[in-house]
Amino acid sequence: MDFATLLLFVPACFVLNMAPGPNNLLSLNNAASHGFGASCVAGIGRLFAFAVMIGLASAGLAAVIVASEAIFNAIRWVGAAYLIYIAVQLWRSRPEEPDAKGEQTKANIVQLMRREFIVAAGNPKAILIFTAFLPQFVVHDRPVGMQFLCLGLVFLVLEWVAIALYGYAGLHLQRLLATPWARICFNRICGALLGVAGVALLVGRRS
Structure with missing residues (x-):
């Protein structure tokens, strides 16, 4: 891959x-x-899920998933169902007590990571990105595997930057979420948007 x-x-x-x-909405809410x-x-x-997808794309397996209607739809349905599940959880959630927030955050880190992973892995659009977008920048008369590795690493670094930027925006939202009612409203807005994304993924058709 040249400059x-x-x-x-x-x-x-x-x-x-x-x-x-x-x-990205999850990063904002988190x-x-x-x-x-x-x-x-x-x-x-999320980065781990994308790394797996990049590995599949470089091995050619992602193209098989995209070509298979049954596998593609299964991923879409599972991803949509999980998004709707998260939406319901956020809608029903209640703000944490300030003095217990630190302990609660530590206890939930693994759960938050798992949630990010499943949402990323259950989004078939991400698979399409790695099968249709990355190959556009691969020169076929050079080692393809190494090019996919370089492009994948750049993608993951930029994804980490996006995570940090959305997280930074969410951090500043804390000033507006000082009251329990404001935090409940924010969680419900995020839940509603994730629910809409889940329904759209569920009823959407593959192009």
């Missing part, structure tokens, strides 16, 4: 990383509810 290709790939990739979506650090650590779950 000119990298100059084209980085801005195009970063637009995808920063696009509003279920995972930071507002648990803090910036918790949001960034939880994002590791």
